[in-house]
Amino acid sequence: QVQLVESGGGLVQTGGSLRLSCAASGRISSIDNMAWYRQVSGKYREFVAEISNSGISKYAASVKGRFTISRDFAMNMVYLQMDNLKPEDTAVYYCNVDRAIYLVGSSHFSEYDFWGQGTPVTVSS
Numbered sequence: 001q002v003q004l005v006e007s008g009g010g011l012v013q014t015g016g017s018l019r020l021s022c023a024a025s026g027r028i029s030s031i032d033n034m035a036w037y038r039q040v041s042g043k044y045r046e047f048v049a050e051i052s053n054s055g056i057s058k059y060a061a062s063v064k065g066r067f068t069i070s071r072d073f074a075m076n077m078v079y080l081q082m083d084n085l086k087p088e089d090t091a092v093y094y095c096n097v098d099r100a101i102y103l104v105g106s107s108h109f110s111e112y113d114f115w116g117q118g119t120p121v122t123v124s125s
Contacts, residue, residue, distance in 0.1 A: 002026040002100045002111050009093060009119030016123070017083045022095030022116055024076040027103040034071060034078040035098070038091035039118075045094065049080060063089075085123045092118040 008020040024031060035050035049069040051057045057069050068081040078095060095116040101108050 002028055002031075002097065002102050002114065004095045004097060004114065004116035006093065006095050006116040006119040009121045011122045011124065012085055014086060014123055014125050016085050017081070018085065018121060020080040020082065020093055020095075020119060020121075022078045022080075024078075024097060024100065026100075028076050029101040029103060029108060031076060031097055031101075032099040033097070035096045036069065036078070036080045037094045037096055038089075038121075039094065040091045048093070051078060082121070085121075087123045087125045090121060090123050092120050094118045 003025050004022055006020060006022045008018060010018060012018050031053065033050055033052050036048040037045045038048050039045040047060050048063055049057060049059045049067055051069045051071045059067060066084045070079045082089065097114055098112065100111050102111065
C-alpha cells in the first residue's frame with residue numbers, strides 16, 4: 001500500500017509563511033494528482049491546491065497568489081508554500097492522492113483517493 005505523511009505545520013503570525021510537505025511512501029510506480037485540502041473543526045474539508053503528474057497546478061480562489069504547490073516526482077513528495085498567511089487559513093491541512101500504482105512482488109495494484117493524517121496550521125492575528 002501507499003502511505004502519506006504530512007509535516008511542516010505550526011503556529012505563525014499573520015503575514016508569515018509556512019511550507020508544508022507530504023511524503024508518499026511504499027513501492028510506488030506512479031502517482032496521478034497530488035493535492036492539499038484543509039479542514040476547520042465542524043466544517044467540510046475544502047480544496048486548497050492540486051498538481052497533476054504533468055505539473056499543472058490549480059488553486060482555490062482564496063489562496064491563489066499566496067500559496068504555491070510543487071512536486072518532487074523522483075521523491076514522491078508534494079509541497080505547499082504558504083505566504084502572507086491570514087487567520088482564516090487556520091485549519092488542519094491534509095495531503096491527498098487521487099490514484100497511486102504500487103508494486104506487491106511483481107504485481108501492480110492501484111489505490112484511490114487516500115489521505116494523510118493532517119498537519120495543523122494556526123495563524124494568529
